[in-house]
Amino acid sequence: MKPFAYVRAGSLREAAAAYAQRPGSRYLGGGTNLVDLMKHGVETPGTLIDLTRLPLHEVEEQPAGAVRVGALVPNSDLAAHPLVRSRYPALSQALLAGASGQLRNVATTGGNLLQRTRCPYFQDVSKPCNKREPGTGCGAREGVHRDHAVLGHSEQCIATHPSDMAVALAALDAEIELYGGEGATRRVAATEFHRLPGEEPERDTVIRPGEIITAVVLPPAPAGAVSLYRKARDRASYAFALASVAAVLELDAGRVRHVALAFGGLAHRPWRATIAEERLIGAEPSDAVVREAVEAELDRARPLRDNAFKVVLAHRLACDALGTLIRSAGGQPPLPRTP
Template identity: 55%
Template sequence: MKTFTYEKATSAEAAVADTAATTRFIAGGTNLLDLMKLQVETPEKLVDISRLPLAEIEDMDDGGLRIGALVPNSDLAADSRVIERYEVLSRALLAGASGQLRNKATTGGNLLQRTRCYYFYDTSTPCNKRERGTGCSAIGGFNRILAVLGTSDQCIATHPSDMAVAMRALDATIVTLKHDGDKRRLSIHDFYRLPGDTPDIETVLEPGELITHVELPAPPQGARQLYSKVRDRASYAFALVSVAGVVAVEDGKIASAALAFGGLGPMPWRDAAVEAALVGKVPSDDGFAAAADALLKGAQGFGSNDFKIPLARRTLIACLRDLTGE
């Protein structure tokens, strides 16, 4: 491990004072410390934010929730308000990692965890996400767990978070603090970036910008919620395909639908065309197949992960049957 300096932040304002690109925030450290041990991440300075007062879950006036960035994943999954109003989020959290990791992992850190692409973790191989311009070893390599949507010729890595998939289906807003004291409110739909020619830049956060809260709007009344995760083993495994769904059926037709997907793209994936294929329609396998067609239009496998395309189709259709009572 390379030498670095360590500082305990006394306030959020003090934490964001250092905007150097080589500075990293640390709270639970469940991803960052692993990356540092492998020298995938080599920060010159760690700013410890774990003692900041950002570990509360608060009700908002509109019926939503305001979640501090330092709320542990276990606490968020077990909160009675989350279980009652946002079942999809609780189930997504419980599907991720192990109990020990969920006890340490934080809400903000979960949103920012890095890909589990084999080549990203192997510093002996080229990786554009680790060092831009060196190449993508996964293209033409072993890419079983990697993306089939939103890829580029520079990177086919997937985003690993379960929680972020549910939060995208729930239209979360991410609240941040910048070094100049300004606060930003970022829709989760605009938070992540596609790889394009800059796969090393994964979010729209600026250097030194700190996530302080995540806000969830009130869920649709009467909607069913579901999180389904297909993986290689029953626990401690990342999604091959996952679906977070919030669907309401009224008068025999789908009144609203919010569907997000994990394991398929470089970010928690959501496509308005999928929902447009469903809303206003009577639930049916033909309609569900049309939604799957919309999701997978343009999907591309890279050899080892070709199976994800038919798997995503079957998983989505099965989830839609459950969500609509069909």
């Protein structure tokens, strides 16, 4: 066991000050990912700064119809909240698709966004990994990479982001609220919060040193919009996505008025499918139009030796999800799903 100091923060200002005074610190919420990484020796913080007593546990409706989710709201509570279930079903479904019930009871909204990749080369300190130790190489590129990225990867890293919740937030155009000390706050679009690896795979997000996630802000849900989340995995529970999709759709007079599509399990961050969205806006959404739009998006994929199946899987998931939403938005019952 490597020794570390422990600080229980009583306020955001106190937490940020403690971080500034103690290089190598980490903020602690539920700890469901951080503590595991400490056990493996991947994370070796000199100090843990406990945030759990800060007033960040509420889900609040804003005057204009937005919903503000405190960073310490447990995943299980957020999934079950009436506002989320009624207005943002894709988010509730994504949360329930993640981890186990026990972990969802402890894992927090902020911590979910900050969880690290489950790439086995990252989690094994005996293996080379540019994300864990820049400059050592990417063991997965020529090694075992069936679960790895097919979009947006680089020579430095082919890892995928593990969060289900983050995929739904990207499709819902949510924003991440950050506190940077001395009262300074800013918001970052969920689509821009996580990074592609590029030449700095060790940087998962655009968060600045010492910043604290304080909330996730969901915009008002369009009255006619429908949404859902679909996930494909190797087993029915407690498994990360091979591919997943969050979709939001609104029709007007039989044409697509608004659509948002985000993929999970395919890239270093939730992948917003902007090409597919552009093809679908204003279109009469037939099965053929949907297939062509999704194909145009996935033409950007660069699969590796063992994971080309992910492209086909993602295409089928997206077409199925969008088809379900099109029928739902048009007042038609969904087609029966193949067992």
